[in-house]
Amino acid sequence: MIRIAGLRKRFGQLEVLQGVDATFAAGRVTALVGPNAAGKTTLIKSILGLTRPDSGSITVNDSVVNGDVSYRRRIGYMPQIARFPGNLTGAELLSMLETLRTDVTSPDRRLIETFGLEPELDKQLRTLSGGTKQKLNAVAAFLFSPDVLILDEPTAGLDPRASSTLKDRILADRAAGRTFIVTSHVMAELEEVADDVIFLADGQVRFSGSLEGLKKTTRQVNLERAIAELMTRGKVA
Amino acid sequence: MTAVGISKGNGSVWRVAQPQTRDVIRSRWLVFYFVFFLLATEGMIRFTGGDAKALLSMSNIVLFVVPFVTLVYGTVYLYGSREFIELLLAQPIKRSTLFAGLYLGLTLPLVTALVAGMSLPFIFHGFSSQMETVTLLVMLAGTAALTAAFTAIAFFIALRFDDRLTGLGVGMAIWLALGLLYDGLLLVVVMLMPDRAIEKTLLAVTLANPIDLVRIALLMRFDVSAVMGYTGAVFRSFFSDTVGIAIIVAAMAAWIALPLSSGFLAFKRKDF
Numbered sequence: 001m002i003r004i005a006g007l008r009k010r011f012g013q014l015e016v017l018q019g020v021d022a023t024f025a026a027g028r029v030t031a032l033v034g035p036n037a038a039g040k041t042t043l044i045k046s047i048l049g050l051t052r053p054d055s056g057s058i059t060v061n062d063s064v065v066n067g068d069v070s071y072r073r074r075i076g077y078m079p080q081i082a083r084f085p086g087n088l089t090g091a092e093l094l095s096m097l098e099t100l101r102t103d104v105t106s107p108d109r110r111l112i113e114t115f116g117l118e119p120e121l122d123k124q125l126r127t128l129s130g131g132t133k134q135k136l137n138a139v140a141a142f143l144f145s146p147d148v149l150i151l152d153e154p155t156a157g158l159d160p161r162a163s164s165t166l167k168d169r170i171l172a173d174r175a176a177g178r179t180f181i182v183t184s185h186v187m188a189e190l191e192e193v194a195d196d197v198i199f200l201a202d203g204q205v206r207f208s209g210s211l212e213g214l215k216k217t218t219r220q221v222n223l224e225r226a227i228a229e230l231m232t233r234g235k236v237a
Numbered sequence: 238m239t240a241v242g243i244s245k246g247n248g249s250v251w252r253v254a255q256p257q258t259r260d261v262i263r264s265r266w267l268v269f270y271f272v273f274f275l276l277a278t279e280g281m282i283r284f285t286g287g288d289a290k291a292l293l294s295m296s297n298i299v300l301f302v303v304p305f306v307t308l309v310y311g312t313v314y315l316y317g318s319r320e321f322i323e324l325l326l327a328q329p330i331k332r333s334t335l336f337a338g339l340y341l342g343l344t345l346p347l348v349t350a351l352v353a354g355m356s357l358p359f360i361f362h363g364f365s366s367q368m369e370t371v372t373l374l375v376m377l378a379g380t381a382a383l384t385a386a387f388t389a390i391a392f393f394i395a396l397r398f399d400d401r402l403t404g405l406g407v408g409m410a411i412w413l414a415l416g417l418l419y420d421g422l423l424l425v426v427v428m429l430m431p432d433r434a435i436e437k438t439l440l441a442v443t444l445a446n447p448i449d450l451v452r453i454a455l456l457m458r459f460d461v462s463a464v465m466g467y468t469g470a471v472f473r474s475f476f477s478d479t480v481g482i483a484i485i486v487a488a489m490a491a492w493i494a495l496p497l498s499s500g501f502l503a504f505k506r507k508d509f
């Protein structure tokens with residue numbers, strides 16, 4: 001579980017996070033949605049320790065994020081842009097990541113098989129297509145059986161089959177008790193996997209609750225329309 | 238502080254540096270870089286019979302090329318690795334360990350390329366004099382130190398400026414200033430102020446240019462003040478060989494340590 005309290009972050013004149021309070025419940029998939037520049041990426045990067053917040057606190061599975069790196073052992077991260085050292089092979093990339101995790105003895109390479117990635121692993125990464133790199137990106141996130149997975153636009157660039165495979169994996173791992181934070185621009189896709197929704201706009205949480213609850217409060221039939229309704233209300237207010 | 242972080246995670250530093258070294262060594266640019274030194278040295282040996290003074294004239298090209306390639310390749314590589322560095326930062330690894338790994342992973346292959354490129358022809362043809370051997374060693378040590386210094390500067394630039402065009406521009410400006418304008422500007426200053434006291438100031442200023450430091454280290458071995466440039470001549474007139482070399486080594490160490498520690502601080506504080 002991840003708890004965020006009073007998180008603030010300013011970049012120069014721009015206050016990107018203006019006191020964010022949020023809870024990402026354990027064993028559930030939370031969709032993090034919001035318009036561009038709402039602060040989604042900054043929030044994710046704060047959880048990962050890539051960005052240091054000005055104030056507020058973040059707790060991941062009972063450990064407070066304060067500069068110590070060990071809490072990241074239990075996090076898998078799939079960044080939005082998959083860019084790897086071009087002259088390494090996929091196999092070399094994965095073994096590099098594995099050597100950085102001395103605590104993990106048997107990495108979880110199941111996704112390689114389900115994606116059919118095996119024949120691509122010995123090619124240099126710069127020769128791989130965007131979709132193949134994105135698959136490798138997903139493999140890397142799931143490699144260490146983390147309790148918490150943060151997936152930033154996970155299906156961008158994936159073909160329908162790979163995208164379905166990944167979503168199946170998310171649902172299976174959720175059933176196994178893992179916690180997910182997922183962002184995407186495709187609401188229909190989030191709707192397939194999300195249990196909860198956190199809607200972020202202008203650096204503040206405007207909605208936090210279950211997907212069903214969101215549909216009820218906005219009286220809309222699906223996530224896309226519900227979010228559209230939230231955005232319209234936001235402008236009126 | 239930095240040293241403690243590195244020594245604690247020695248294994249982890251190498252775990253980052255090793256794959257990165259492999260990535261850089263396989264890049265086309267590094268192969269060109271190696272071939273350039275190989276051909277320049279081989280040509281120099283063939284056309285001049287490889288005497289120590291010919292090596293000296295080759296150093297003029299080398300002192301021009303090494304800082305340039307290191308700065309450009311270093312900044313471009315780091316800007317291109319931005320997303321991968323973010324992925325590595327999301328792993329359970331300390332920033333100090335990661336920084337040390339990235340720095341070594343970039344410096345080692347560059348040093349390897351130039352050391353191998355310059356020494357292989359000599360090993361193949363054999364050394365003609367002891368003078369030549371020592372000059373080559375000074376040249377290798379000097380250019381390796383220059384690489385270490387300019388890689389550190391490249392790190393500082395890439396961390397300090399998020400925009401890659403700005404970063405490249407700053408890199409070019411530093412290279413132009415240290416590699417081309419420096420000696421010329423000094424000369425102008427001296428001509429405008431014909432005062433003997435100025436020499437001591439000049440001496441201090443000479444230490445403030447890593448390229449000049451290596452050039453002086455090379456030229457101190459010869460009585461060729463004419464090609465030493467003004468700063469070299471002043472330096473020579475003040476120091477004996479031993480003291481001079483000690484001062485050069487210390488100043489060079491500072492030229493590596495200062496940008497490296499500034500880069501490390503920037504890396505530690507940076508919001509990615």
